[in-house]
Amino acid sequence: MLEPILDPNKDAGSSRDAISFGQRVEPGLNTRHGTILTLEDISVSFDGFKALNNLNLYIGVGELRCIIGPNGAGKTTMMDVITGKTRPSEGQAWFGETLDLRQMSEVQIAQAGIGRKFQKPTVFEALSVFENLELAQKTDKSVWASLRATLSGEQKDRIGEVLHTIRLSGSAHRPAGLLSHGQKQFLEIGMLLVQDPQLLLLDEPVAGMTDAETEFTAELFKSLAGKHSLMVVEHDMGFVGSIADHVTVLHQGSVLAEGSLEQVQADERVIEVYLGR
Amino acid sequence: MNQPLMVTAAQKAGPTVTTLVGGLVLLVLLALPLLSLLPADSPFQVSAYTLTLVGKILCYAIVALALDLVWGYAGRLSLGHGLFFALGGYAMGMYLMRQASGDELPAFMTFLSWTELPWYWVGTQHFWWAMCLVVLAPGLLALVFGFFAFRSRIKGVYFSIMTQALTFAGMLLFFRNETGFGGNNGFTNFRSILGFGITEPGTRAALFFATVLLLVVSLFLGWKLARSKFGRVLTALRDAENRLMFCGYDPRGFKLFVWVLSAVLCGLAGALYVPQVGIINPGEMSPTNSIEAAVWVALGGRGTLIGPLLGAGVVNGMKSWFTVAFPEYWLFFLGALFIIVTLYLPKGVIGLLKKKADQ
Numbered sequence: 001m002l003e004p005i006l007d008p009n010k011d012a013g014s015s016r017d018a019i020s021f022g023q024r025v026e027p028g029l030n031t032r033h034g035t036i037l038t039l040e041d042i043s044v045s046f047d048g049f050k051a052l053n054n055l056n057l058y059i060g061v062g063e064l065r066c067i068i069g070p071n072g073a074g075k076t077t078m079m080d081v082i083t084g085k086t087r088p089s090e091g092q093a094w095f096g097e098t099l100d101l102r103q104m105s106e107v108q109i110a111q112a113g114i115g116r117k118f119q120k121p122t123v124f125e126a127l128s129v130f131e132n133l134e135l136a137q138k139t140d141k142s143v144w145a146s147l148r149a150t151l152s153g154e155q156k157d158r159i160g161e162v163l164h165t166i167r168l169s170g171s172a173h174r175p176a177g178l179l180s181h182g183q184k185q186f187l188e189i190g191m192l193l194v195q196d197p198q199l200l201l202l203d204e205p206v207a208g209m210t211d212a213e214t215e216f217t218a219e220l221f222k223s224l225a226g227k228h229s230l231m232v233v234e235h236d237m238g239f240v241g242s243i244a245d246h247v248t249v250l251h252q253g254s255v256l257a258e259g260s261l262e263q264v265q266a267d268e269r270v271i272e273v274y275l276g277r
Numbered sequence: 278m279n280q281p282l283m284v285t286a287a288q289k290a291g292p293t294v295t296t297l298v299g300g301l302v303l304l305v306l307l308a309l310p311l312l313s314l315l316p317a318d319s320p321f322q323v324s325a326y327t328l329t330l331v332g333k334i335l336c337y338a339i340v341a342l343a344l345d346l347v348w349g350y351a352g353r354l355s356l357g358h359g360l361f362f363a364l365g366g367y368a369m370g371m372y373l374m375r376q377a378s379g380d381e382l383p384a385f386m387t388f389l390s391w392t393e394l395p396w397y398w399v400g401t402q403h404f405w406w407a408m409c410l411v412v413l414a415p416g417l418l419a420l421v422f423g424f425f426a427f428r429s430r431i432k433g434v435y436f437s438i439m440t441q442a443l444t445f446a447g448m449l450l451f452f453r454n455e456t457g458f459g460g461n462n463g464f465t466n467f468r469s470i471l472g473f474g475i476t477e478p479g480t481r482a483a484l485f486f487a488t489v490l491l492l493v494v495s496l497f498l499g500w501k502l503a504r505s506k507f508g509r510v511l512t513a514l515r516d517a518e519n520r521l522m523f524c525g526y527d528p529r530g531f532k533l534f535v536w537v538l539s540a541v542l543c544g545l546a547g548a549l550y551v552p553q554v555g556i557i558n559p560g561e562m563s564p565t566n567s568i569e570a571a572v573w574v575a576l577g578g579r580g581t582l583i584g585p586l587l588g589a590g591v592v593n594g595m596k597s598w599f600t601v602a603f604p605e606y607w608l609f610f611l612g613a614l615f616i617i618v619t620l621y622l623p624k625g626v627i628g629l630l631k632k633k634a635d636q
């Protein structure tokens with residue numbers, strides 16, 4: 001139990017359960033058909049209430065997808081399913097072509113290359129901003145490695161770079177708990193950046209940010225798309241309009257509409273349940 | 278949001294002050310056993326009573342430090358650390374009993390008219406094997422318990438209650454004569470250790486030295502851990518376990534490692550405690566003992582390295598005075614102390630000192 005769950009080098013692709021682990025084997029992620037995430041007929045029920053109802057969703061490699069939908073539509077629940085926090089009662093969830101997300105633990109999913117920003121910003125409050133990034137950084141995350149770990153110059157540089165990107169260079173050694181809400185949001189985004197996942201799930205990333213910060217975040221996400229695939233849940237229509245080429249509208253646990261922002265905004269049903277409120 | 282490192286707490290007061298005080302305390306601790314070897318009429322002679330008392334408190338200080346590693350750093354409050362302490366003590370006690378009885382069976386077994394040693398006593402006449410047991414007994418129990426507890430993600434008060442139940446179960450088991458550990462009398466009447474008389478001043482002084490050494494080594498280990506990335510992962514898992522998992526860490530291994538390490542340190546402390554106080558019985562496993570250990574840590578300041586040592590020293594110092602002056606009021610006092618600390622000193626004495634230094 002003290003070793004890494006699976007040895008990325010040894011177990012890569014040996015079977016469906018012993019998947020190509022470890023963030024270091026990116027080439028192991030099979031995205032032959034250009035799809036990084038596949039959700040098919042996903043249903044989740046809480047005490048009979050269907051939070052997700054036959055949900056179908058496909059995210060392409062390098063895509064930046066926005067998910068919108070009224071409160072309670074099931075957006076956060078969908079992220080819970082992808083990251084292994086909630087198990088679907090029905091349906092299929094694949095990362096790439098070969099990784100069955102339903103069979104993997106939260107840790108395995110994170111190690112396989114899915115990063116997540118929570119709706120409520122969660123950072124390690126007692127640790128400094130720098131240490132938060134250090135922990136998140138992509139590296140061997142086993143117990144033994146952590147006991148001996150020292151940061152290489154390259155790793156420090158990378159953290160410095162990200163600190164600069166998220167504009168927290170000046171607060172590197174402040175405890176993260178002392179940051180403002182917006183700064184915490186940025187720190188959490190920074191943690192995702194150093195973690196370097198292939199798929200980033202961002203749950204309401206600009207909530208509590210000023211207009212300038214929101215604008216900056218939009219630029220940042222656009223620069224990430226292509227290299228990474230992003231799924232962004234957001235309420236702020238201005239923000240969605242500024243980043244997304246492709247929008248999915250969720251309603252009562254299933255997809256109501258999909259297309260460009262103009263297309264979905266013109267959709268009668270969407271206007272009815274969401275935009276026209 | 279306590280800073281994980283005692284080092285940072287001390288930095289405020291100036292590292293020189295901390296080093297100075299620490300060095301002074303260490304010097305006194307090293308001088309005590311030497312002074313105890315002086316002739317009885319010398320004005321500087323330290324009595325066997327004092328030496329034993331301080332040695333005992335040092336053992337408790339190691340327990341406090343070990344408990345703080347799992348409570349203060351990893352955020353899991355154990356109310357069963359007395360069990361690990363007692364297991365280490367019993368393992369050492371087995372060796373001492375064999376030393377005392379020579380080729381015969383230990384006296385309590387003869388009373389039960391047993392004719393041969395139970396299997397788990399085999400080899401305990403060898404010091405090296407007893408030392409292995411000191412580590413293995415608490416270590417393996419912690420490993421098994423921790424494996425299941427952490428796998429099912431038991432936390433918070435449920436974890437504390439389970440550890441409390443564990444030590445209680447241990448106590449009931451060891452109370453039984455059939456268990457083969459001397460029932461409610463436990464082990465006592467030790468004679469020698471490694472061939473040296475157990476009450477000889479030289480032996481006492483050596484045991485005391487060994488205790489100081491273990492304390493220093495534990496402190497160093499704790500310091501290394503707290504400064505390593507491992508220590509930061511522990512702090513992270515104490516405050517936001519989910520976030521840590523989504524960063525790609527498996528918290529179970531981290532918890533298990535620090536939990537087993539903590540149990541082993543307690544076992545070693547227990548092994549040094551028994552020859553110094555000359556007795557071990559199931560009372561050491563009583564739930565109140567483990568709760569008291571939590572009070573030491575809370576009073577001193579959890580999540581720091583010096584806090585628990587301070588707490589163990591202060592509370593036990595007061596206890597030894599109280600139990601002579603007003604024996605019937607000690608438990609009330611302890612309860613009051615706990616309430617005061619919880620209400621007014623959430624960061625313990627260390628937190629208070631730190632605040633003073635900041636002003």
Ligand SMILES: Nc1ncnc2c1ncn2[C@@H]1O[C@H](COP(=O)(O)OP(=O)(O)O)[C@@H](O)[C@H]1O
Nearest residue numbers: 046050051069070071072073074075076077078
């Ligand atoms: N753990 C849970 N237990 C019961 N109901 C839940 C749970 N999590 C979410 N829900 C319900 O599922 C629905 C979808 O929630 P959520 O995914 O958080 O919506 P969104 O993020 O789109 O606002 C809501 O009606 C919510 O009340």
Ligand SMILES: [Mg+2]
Nearest residue numbers: 075076077119
């Ligand atoms: Mg939500």
